[in-house]
Amino acid sequence: MSRNPNLTPLPGSCAACTVRPFALFRVIPQARVGEIARIRSGVRLVRSGDAILDAVFTMYAGWAFTWTATPDGRRQVLDFHLPGDLVERSEDAAEVEALTDASFCILSKERLCAFMGHDPGLALSYVEGLTRDRARMRERLTSLGRRDAAGRVAHLLLELHGRLLRRGGADARGAAVPLKQAHLADALGLSVEHANRALASMRKEGIATLNKGRLEIQDRRAMEDLAGWAGTAHAGTTLAPRTLVG
Amino acid sequence: MSRNPNLTPLPGSCAACTVRPFALFRVIPQARVGEIARIRSGVRLVRSGDAILDAVFTMYAGWAFTWTATPDGRRQVLDFHLPGDLVERSEDAAEVEALTDASFCILSKERLCAFMGHDPGLALSYVEGLTRDRARMRERLTSLGRRDAAGRVAHLLLELHGRLLRRGGADARGAAVPLKQAHLADALGLSVEHANRALASMRKEGIATLNKGRLEIQDRRAMEDLAGWAGTAHAGTTLAPRTLVG
């Protein structure tokens, strides 16, 4: 059961943590790394498909995602969580599930709050994470609102590739992206079949492939075009701003 | 030009501010309200349709919204801002526009950060706002991903009604909701015509009306049903979680 590297135990000391440079605690100077231990309340290894019930944690290895059930029995995937991401299970009916075998570092919400109370830098780091989350949700909203199926798929894959690049988990050609087509579909408001067709068309056009957990980008320019609205220019804006102020 | 109450100047003192109980500074005790003046850098009155360029501000009267242009010349409305809401113009290409005549209180980002640095309560209040924003974006994402046109319209109107209720700007029967159908359409990823048809059907069914800037809810139960997925139950989940952990 331990062939999967995502199930590798975390390092005992935060000083050796490979994801800390991208994570909430990146702002804690090396000399004070020991203090983080007061906030950590444990680590956990989970198997792909497991629901995660811990309230606050930092992904160490593997992927997770947050989702919510619709009354008609389908799913909306709200966000994907990569190594280094801080995840909070929210009160609202959303659930968190391991997308691959994964390991993460559980934090105590109270002690985290207390720590932020006397370390504004940490609070700021937390705020930055929330702000990025919100920006990502807005991007996705724009995708679901105004992009067609191919554009949504291309955009999400580019987003994930960018996030992975920034934390050293990808090169320009591609990355390990363990999504099933069903994850894509449920994140993008598409049926599995239609997500499949979108991927098939990207493959046929020689733009990119998603296969056996690996994303290969063959023509980044074309992929960006697709994500940036493939269609030809349309009519004018529905709502036009008038004056400038400020 | 001053018949519109949203253009009424703000009170000189934050102590008299009617929206403070719902706003960022709700956590500042009455005795220390004077200190807020150090963070305020001014007030502004804008006309409906004006673009707002100030970086950080608290809505006092009127509505605003954040939107982003799509390469094909359409709009995605990302969020609506009501009195009491803290708004930040983000770096990313989003714009903020006054939806009605409006007034707001401009804050200095640096001084706000400095203040939060020695007042963790304020930082927490800020975090709460960001968390609520993210939750709202997630709700909307679910709408665009999995609800049909009628469900999206019903859901957004209920969301706005709830937000207005909480700040005393509505009663159970309805509220002032100055949205044009184009705003609804651009927020929900619909064409104006289709948004119109969804509203028309809600009106015909005696569920709710949106007319001349006023939302009237005639049958809240039916409206909630509509927002909570009108359709009959479908097949099973695309992705089923397996085990429980934590």
Place this chain on the structure above:
DNA sequence: CGTTCGGTTGATTAGAATCAACTAATGTGG
């Protein structure tokens, strides 16, 4: 070695966009 899961493909249907008028408000300048 059969079963299940993930992926693929085709045919049909449904929901929403687009296109095209047209009407009702709002507003503005003369």
Place this chain on the structure above:
DNA sequence: CCACATTAGTTGATTCTAATCAACCGAACG
């Protein structure tokens, strides 16, 4: 205060995108 112009809302016909329904294939796996 009226005549015209513009904006907002409405309705119908047509087209198109994506969902649904229905198989089927290949690989992984117990």
